Amino acid sequence: MKKIIYLVLFAIGLSVHAQNDLPKQASEITPLLIGEKIPNVTLKSVENTDVNVLELIRKKRTVLVFYRGGWCPYCNVHLAALAEAEKELLDLGYQIIAISPDAPKSLKVTDEKEKLNYLLLSDSIGELAKAVGIAFEAPENYKPLITKGSDGMNTSFLPVPAVFILNTNGEIEFEHITPNFKNRISNDLLVAVAKSLKK
Secondary structure (H helix, E strand, O other): OHHHHHHHHHHHHHHHHHHHOOOOOHHHOOOOOOOOEOOOOEEEEOOOOEEEHHHHHHHOEEEEEEOOOOOOHHHHHHHHHHHHHHHHHHHOOEEEEEEEOOOHHHHHHHHHHHOOOOEEEEOOOOHHHHHHOOEEEOOHHHHHHHHHHOOOOOOOEEEOOEEEEEOOOOEEEEEEEOOOOOOOOOHHHHHHHHHHHHO
């Protein structure tokens, strides 16, 4: 009987370990697809308050952006570019929500530095990035950066930069996912897609 219990516990342990395994490379991720729904999770705001993501999305169509952190120069350029497209997107009836593994206090630094008007949320343990399927194992040279940015909450993963356009049910209508973190969607393409989805 003891042997059976040990075998069951061993199998459970293997199963849990397998679920926690992350892809080793950005190119190996398996993201949610168009038509699938964003999972319901609660993240932290710049003020360190709980924010239910699906409740926000239910209010209006959403441009959901995942970025690596405020320490990433390519991400900061992308966030600033999004700010330039914000008025057009707002006029089309969208909201912008940007999510990273950064802790709330790191988000605040990014928010103030880039003078952003849209919402930044903290996914320091990677609950949403992993559920969406865009998290991968961070290379060793990034681990000090992500540990510092997340206030010690994240020591192991990075999200692949991604932009999703969601309807108010949280369903993905468009996605742009770039394993090469240096490449980001242009404002022209993003606005054009947002317009076409509104028709």
